[in-house]
Amino acid sequence: MAEQGTDKSGLPVAVAKAVGPERAKIAGDAARAAIGRLDRDNHWTQEPAHVFRAGSWQATKGEVGQ
């Protein structure tokens, strides 16, 4: 089992050890930048998009391409 927890880069300890501190720092900085750009303005009741929900999808029009 991989070592638990995160190191100072914000990456899991086992991953940070494997890739080295320099790559871990760059990745951690990039992760924080991406998270900072994420729109989190979701109503508290907002459901997620379920990964495998497609089976319940329906075509939005009776006849497509018409």
Add this chain to the structure above:
Amino acid sequence: MSEMHWLEAGEAAGLIAAKKLSPVEYAKTLLARIEKYDAGLNAFLTLRPEQTLADAQAAEDAVMRGDALGPLHGVPFALKDIIDAKGWPTTAHSRLLADNVASEDAPVTARLRAAGGILFGKLSTHEFALGGPSFDLPWPPARNAWGRDYSPGGSSSGSGAAVAGGFVPIALGSDTGGSVRNPASMNGLLGMKATYGRVSRRGVVPLSFSLDHVGPLTRTTADNALALSVIAGHDPLDPGSADDAAPNFGATIGRDIKGLKIGVIRHFYTKDLVADPEVAAAIEAAIKVLENLGAEIREIEARPLAQYAACNRVILLSEACAIHEKWLIERTEDYGALLLGRLLPGMGYSGVDYVQATRTRARYTAEFNENFNQLDAVLTVNNMEPAFLIEDFEAGEKHYPRQARTPFNVTGNPALAVPTGFSASGLPLSMQIITGQFDEAMGYRIAAAYEAATGWTAKHPDLDKTAAM
């Protein structure tokens, strides 16, 4: 008859069925072309000419016996090397899977074969459909058929180069953040990312379960609709597969587009990102063409590109890192530098970040699809620039985020890359036609009308000039 290597798939199938084209001669001609030019383009990772010719001979025998023939009988196709074909390697263009051999056909491969298609080979990709173009992998990156000094885009890079180069008329790619539509854009091709769930993802190396789509790249709209009609359909063993029968997606090709209501998202390429003037001019000219064909054009607003991009990134890298976590720890040095650098930030996201992104995705999807209560389709650009020089690392890093494709991986809507002409330096330009969920046919109808009015897809590269080393 066109030169054999520029035959459309549908045209070739018709000629074969009418006994006017020998599948064996056709296969030999294309294999000879690959032999002559692919050293300059690196489109293929694996070729098995003897097996291909044996399959072509079997196809010819079936014609001569008068067997019932599928819609692609005797027609060559090739697969991005993340898609399984029984007994063939599936390497994902990576050291990590260098010895991986597929035990079964992916459903998309099986469907192409059942329609009579002849597998020519496995195609170059960015490593695991994310890291490229890379020069530190066991195989070189594919190059652009319109100029080998340029990138063919990616991640379905070999798929773009092989179809544009006249090696095969149909190639499959995959699209998680735009990886069918980017090489389609850079190589002057049609590339379809259909509705999420329309095409089975089983037997395809995953990058991001909820964003991955498999789709065809072709030289014409009719061929693209034909290829999608063959590969689409419910797969009960793919938990993401939509339980919806696939229609003949080309059924409305040839119908006029008078009165169709088409929205244009201009702020993607004029404000959120500013496109190269030639890219912007090409889509504005395309809008005029569609207007002249009778479509009603209206400008619409969507969320800024950066919001879609952030949502896509957090979901994509979270899912990708779940797949790669063990290898990242145990086989770090087997990764190419680009893939490693692109994957690692995903290890820094939290579970809450991921769920927030999926909630945001649900909200954006519902919001975007409201457009189709009033509109038949939406247009916007594809890449913000034409192809970049493949060995210019900085240009590549700048190029990949400058695009308008990820919104439709987030929303799952069909998005079709359509050629809009060429830059002054002769490189292809492209736009996207986006339609309502499960309404791929509308995109093809509009694309075909535009194609007939402009003729861009009739132009092909001269490999003696563009692929010469």
